[in-house]
Amino acid sequence: MKFAHDFDASLRKEEYPQEWLDSAISYRQLKKCIKKVQKELRELGLDPHILEQLWQNVDNNDEIVTIRASPEEPRSRPYHYYISSGGANFKPRLTVAIDPRDGSPLDAWLSPETRNFLKGLPRSPRTEKQLFISAAAGIDGGTSQPTLLSVSEHGNTVELEIGDSTEAFETVEIPLTSDSEFFQILKRELDDLNRLQEMKQKQLTIQINKLGSDITNLTEIASKRSRAEVEAWREIFRLYVDSQIFFSTSKQDTGTRSCSAAQKQLEDFSNGIADKRKRLRLSHNGSAALNSFLYINASLLQFMKFQEINRTALTKIMKKFDKRTALHMQANLPRMLADEQFVAHDLAKAACFTIQEQLLPIVPQINDYLCPVCLTISFKPVRLRCNHVFCIRCLIVMQRAKQDHCPLCRGGVVMEACGENVDAKLMKFLKMKFPAEVKAKQKENQHAAGVDRYGENYDKCAVM
Template sequence: MKFAKVLEQTLIEEDIPEEWIEAAIQYKSLKKCINKVVSELQFLGLEQNTLKLIIDDKAKQQVVEMDNNEYTPNNPVVAEYTLTKSNFGQSDHIIPMLKISIDYNNADISDDHINEVWLRLKSKIETLIGNEDSIIESVSNRIYELNEDKSLVLSPRGSRREGSPIPDDYLEQIAGETLDNSSKRSEMLIMLKSDSQFFQMLNGELENLDKLKQDEESKLIEEVKAISESMQQLANPAKGPLRKSDLYKWRELFKIYLDSEVYFKYNETSVSASERDGEQVKRNLNEFISRVEKTSLTDQFKNKKSMVAFNQFLNMNFHLLKVLQFQSINSTAFRKILKKFDKQTSLGVKYKFPKLISSDHIFITGSSIAQSICYVIQSSILTLVPQLDDYTCPICTSVAFKPIKLDCGHIFCVRCLVKLKQQKKVDCPICRRDHAIAYADSSNLDLESMALMKQYFPIEVKEKLKERDKERYGELVGDNKCIIT
């Protein structure tokens, strides 16, 4: 299926809002622009195969970046397509130019095919201009614009098309930096009409996508803040007795959410490698909902407001998913339309254009919206309900109540630390820090973590104290038993 159709179907099937669709990359319109560019190049005698011959560097398989020393007798006609950016008025303008160098003094051309291209192109340009000498008179007389009536006219001091946003002095500056005044070869810059429209249209659509991304990111952050405010009431143990709190239900829900790795794979070292694509996010989000339904956790809520907050949490995630899907399909459209431009014109803009506008557009070059929103979710919502795994003693695997924080940063419950000292262990069993256990004393008691555990893990702390008392009783009594005779 053609990508234009895939793009259209995706926007419909994913229920993308109408205002988003209007801001999307207009793939079909851009394709029409490309067809016009091809037509203009053909009119100049620069068909696709011709441009491949005079632009492609067969040794390096890349677009030639010409300097004055690269012009050789075996390559009498060389074309270079350049993109520059300058700000006129309130927006950026992309200025594409086709530089053509012709060696008129070259009498010994060994390649018949290049010779044929050279003669045909030379004849075509001279016919369009009507005066061969004018192309070497001065810098300002070597910029030509292709008008709507397909006439090649001098610019900027000639009969330029009206309404052009590019000042004359700027064009002269480009010419002065680009063209060579050597008498041994003639150079000119040709400004097509449709390629300017193509890049200006594409650049404008990227600006719309930038604004959309910023707006939706702001909306998502507001949604997260609203959920966070609700959670501060619903999952705060200080707001009421535990028997009326949904603290433990929310903890289990968020644990399932974290285990589902909806947006990122947590064991990857690279953020870009760990980030899920839109389809994977959708599957993970549906898997999270399925696991929640199997546990019936939401049916066990004691506070009706908890169900409202959970639905808000789901809606926020689906909102983020929709933004990610929209960003993904537009990024693909951006990449494919540049690839199509190169395929039909051989002008080599697939890397050149993104590099030119890389600092201007957050939609295609900025960090993923998933990164920023997931950070806000983590810091504003998930941290409101601490997970037991973060406060577990690595030795006894129960809550590390009366936590002893070693100099290396690892935490153990006081009971396990005492046992390690009794066993003459001196180094940290996790990182092997020298004498981390030996140097630990009452000053290593983490009072802040201890208070948090008592507040957020009351059931686990109570069970831990029971286990400690039972173990201590066993140590005191030992194997002695009462014997009735």
């Protein structure tokens, strides 16, 4: 009862749109369906205690006998609850195997010969015997030809020949209606949540693409204002990448962040932007674009919270179904219901991928274009045959030192490099995107060249 109250309170607290609320898991309604299932089972003489005893399959001598068609299969049960699906409909079925002599439940995989064999096995307290039965070993209640059973007992394997079957078991399917209502409601709501997620993903993609166009227009104008805008967005995106709001790459918490962790990271990012907003020198349109960027991330976080609370409700209602009915529904859940996309963090992954592909490349980060030797921008970048890039100054230094091995891949490609290896396209790109850094690196290289030619004191003026 407490979770139902907390679930409703969480949905109201976040002020979700009515469309979202209409698609949320109807936890209270599903609980009522579970009560109907309980009542129906009791009217059939199958209360949870009886079903749980059948499921445990422990005999009166405290000896567990495990019957399996192969070592990989789970232990057999004297009753089977499975859910067949046809189109949009689910048909839960409860089938019990009974002894035709007295109507008592028995294991549906256990032939009479196998039962007689098990009775003859030596018994000891709390031991487990495993009988691996082949497909031809009479598991359907009767065979016409002798077969071999491979019996594993205390680590020893014994083969037993079984003759004709003299007696067959019977199965009874118990009609249930209330659990069908439960699964129909659950499937309908999961379909609604998936449709809502698909719609939200399309909305976010449209918003991200529009924001990308706006930022591109702001940064491609040939003016001093545009250069200030570029630097502002470069700093914004650098802070965003460092914040790792929705996904973490650190060793402590690698992977998708929880909603609470993502909210904290987003708050830290927003506060960092607020502290630097005056220094960012954004135009009016740039400020509007930044507000849109913050809104996209806040909207994504809000939907993640909505998903998380509904996933929790889904998990709890399934556990409650099994606990109240002892039908062990989760062990037989249809794949089409168990593999719902809603259960994964698909939206966060898709939205973050779109941001990474559509927004971040608009304003490239200088860290992606640093020379691996001097760790500054690759002025006049030279691309070696191994495809690694170094600034021309560092390459000259390596060639003078007769260092032929690439510092990154150790390939013998340094000494063969010449003027044709200068990447003119990349050089033009760096000059356009990082004018200040290129100018500073050019000045630094000129100073280094002067030192090489005239010594350390070449640029010092001596007053006579």
